[in-house]
Amino acid sequence: MINEKLPLKSKLAYGCLGGGIGLPSQIAFSVLTIFYTRTLGLSFELTGLAWLIFSFWNAINDPLFGFIEDHTKSEKYGRRIPYIRFGAPIYGIVFILCWIPLVDVNDQFALFFNLIAVLFIFDTLFTILGLINFTLPAEMALTAKERANLLLYGAGISSVSYVIAYVLPLLLLPVNGSPNAYLEFLIAMIIVGVICAIILFVSSFYLKENKYTQMEDSLPVIKGFIETFKNAPFLIYEVSNFSFTLAQTMLTTGIFFYVSSVLKLTGFLTTLPLLLVFVMIFVFFIVFNRLIRKYGVKKSYVLALFLSGTSFLLTFFIGWNFSFALIGFILIGIGFSGFMITNQAVIADIVDYDETRTGKRRETTYSGINALITKPAISVANWLFVVIIDRFGFVEQQTTQTFSAQMGLMIVFSLIPAIFLIFSSIIMLFYPLDGPEWLEQKTELIKIHNKKELDYIKYLEDKKQMEYSKI
Numbered sequence: 001m002i003n004e005k006l007p008l009k010s011k012l013a014y015g016c017l018g019g020g021i022g023l024p025s026q027i028a029f030s031v032l033t034i035f036y037t038r039t040l041g042l043s044f045e046l047t048g049l050a051w052l053i054f055s056f057w058n059a060i061n062d063p064l065f066g067f068i069e070d071h072t073k074s075e076k077y078g079r080r081i082p083y084i085r086f087g088a089p090i091y092g093i094v095f096i097l098c099w100i101p102l103v104d105v106n107d108q109f110a111l112f113f114n115l116i117a118v119l120f121i122f123d124t125l126f127t128i129l130g131l132i133n134f135t136l137p138a139e140m141a142l143t144a145k146e147r148a149n150l151l152l153y154g155a156g157i158s159s160v161s162y163v164i165a166y167v168l169p170l171l172l173l174p175v176n177g178s179p180n181a182y183l184e185f186l187i188a189m190i191i192v193g194v195i196c197a198i199i200l201f202v203s204s205f206y207l208k209e210n211k212y213t214q215m216e217d218s219l220p221v222i223k224g225f226i227e228t229f230k231n232a233p234f235l236i237y238e239v240s241n242f243s244f245t246l247a248q249t250m251l252t253t254g255i256f257f258y259v260s261s262v263l264k265l266t267g268f269l270t271t272l273p274l275l276l277v278f279v280m281i282f283v284f285f286i287v288f289n290r291l292i293r294k295y296g297v298k299k300s301y302v303l304a305l306f307l308s309g310t311s312f313l314l315t316f317f318i319g320w321n322f323s324f325a326l327i328g329f330i331l332i333g334i335g336f337s338g339f340m341i342t343n344q345a346v347i348a349d350i351v352d353y354d355e356t357r358t359g360k361r362r363e364t365t366y367s368g369i370n371a372l373i374t375k376p377a378i379s380v381a382n383w384l385f386v387v388i389i390d391r392f393g394f395v396e397q398q399t400t401q402t403f404s405a406q407m408g409l410m411i412v413f414s415l416i417p418a419i420f421l422i423f424s425s426i427i428m429l430f431y432p433l434d435g436p437e438w439l440e441q442k443t444e445l446i447k448i449h450n451k452k453e454l455d456y457i458k459y460l461e462d463k464k465q466m467e468y469s470k471i
Contacts, residue, residue, distance in 0.1 A: 021200065064368070069083060096189060148345060149289070228362075249377065356441055392405050
């Protein structure tokens, strides 16, 4: 393979991009359910209904903005940078507004519509930025080695944001109705929104993108949509990714209920299980980075999914006790470490494969269609979560739950995710982009990109020469 090396500042900027986008989104999508039910008092039925209604917009906005971003042409800023640079402050403001209901909180229907509005507006901004973050590795690097190295930076910095995203709500989330507790939580969310907006704005000056793609004619929307669904590796990945997204959402939503109602932890101890997960994620980044270099993206990805699934299954049986639960969280952390460093490498290979078929770079188109298929899993998971725990007798605003309610939590928190994760790993066994033949195709693709880069430089030089000649 051709040697490829990204500058350190670009790798750090990409990591900061992921952290700046991920911290607000992780907090919002993980905490909004419990914030609206346990803090503001919205019923489980209306909360679940809001997530289902939101799923329709969630399915539409991603492919819409994916096509728009791939068709963006700006010689000054590029296709991706303007969305990050100018969207950063808006993203921070909208995140802050997630925690300030603009209606009478005692009115259930008004609160219900406020939640829908929050989900619609925040997710739109998250989509615009997240599509770019998800597929930028496909544009910044082409070799598996350099992509893995780039994603190591991204996952390392993002993991810090994930820790903050879970620790802050566990420590500050106001569930007892205390005005002081709500004020402290709101101040923390304002600080998060402002800092993340600044990080995104600054990182936009150091990111690398292939500006030569602006010389290419983009595929028409309908044809682009059809060509995306003719990509067999992409369809296999989507079945797997839908299953993973559903499982991950149940984990992130259920963790706040689990630590308080099953493990019955309070104070700092509520943060320990997730801290352990993220420590293991961080420690095993290097391990999975080496596995990718030795065995390739596909095998490392399948291993990460299968290990995550079996870890959740083990947690269902031993996770009733705090000491044994820690074992499950250690293994979950190892599995998630592999997923975080391989998932975007998989979609990057899929974009590369698409270029060999269509001759076009369509990163955010694929990211948008990916979200069209998988993001409804977030809404389905949140709806399924509240429905199951409600049917098993979980009582809002009640500290001590019955064994039946605890069983419902364990089913939705660990057993169902285990089933979906193991299924996800099995599906990916049929993923074809692996082996010597695929590496040979990638080598040729790098040569094509180098030629396109030279053609773009010549285009700029000719344009500048023409401008000088007019003076």
